[in-house]
Amino acid sequence: MEKVIILVDVQNIYYTTNQAHNCNFDYNEFWVEATKNRNVMKAIAYSTDRGDEKQRQFQNILRAIGFEVKLKPYIQRSDGSAKGDWDVGITLDAMEYAKGADVVVLASGDGDFDLLVKKIRTDYKVPVEVYGVPLLTASSLIKAASKYVPIENKLLLSAAKC
Secondary structure (H helix, E strand, O other): OEEEOOOHHHHHHHHHHHHHOOOOHHHHHHHHHHHEEEEEEEEEEEEEEOOOOHHHHHHHHHHHOOEEEEEEEEEEOOOOOOEEOHHHHHHHHHHHHHOOEEEEEEEEHHHHHHHHHHHHHHHHOEEEEEEEEEOOOOOHHHHHEEEEEEEEEHHEEOOOOO
16 A cells, blocks of 8 residues: 655635635545545644634544644734744655655645645655645646645535535
């Protein structure tokens, strides 16, 4: 079986899925798809910690699925903008864990990751599958990926659950 590393940019997936589909990402279905006939070496979901109960429940669901959840404090700036960026953390973990993997799965539409994906494919000769929301995933990231999987249909929670 292939050894897989799964990295999820939770904030990016949450906002792009809601913006494009007015629905939530189905992490259970994603897990089934991303791990099929594969041995999970590491699965990390990167999120922010706002300290509210609903978010803690969601994080516990991710843990029950099989993800390690890494949290960063949610920072609200005085100008009203917010920060909870995990780009560097995701990059560092990807570089560390990709070396022993047969495939890396990245769930994010953030174009900043195109360089990371290219580096993993070139330097480690490891394919990278990118899951992202169509129209909200950077074209540079799609082009850099070995395989692009659009987040739609079965990767969305049913309307009854949204």
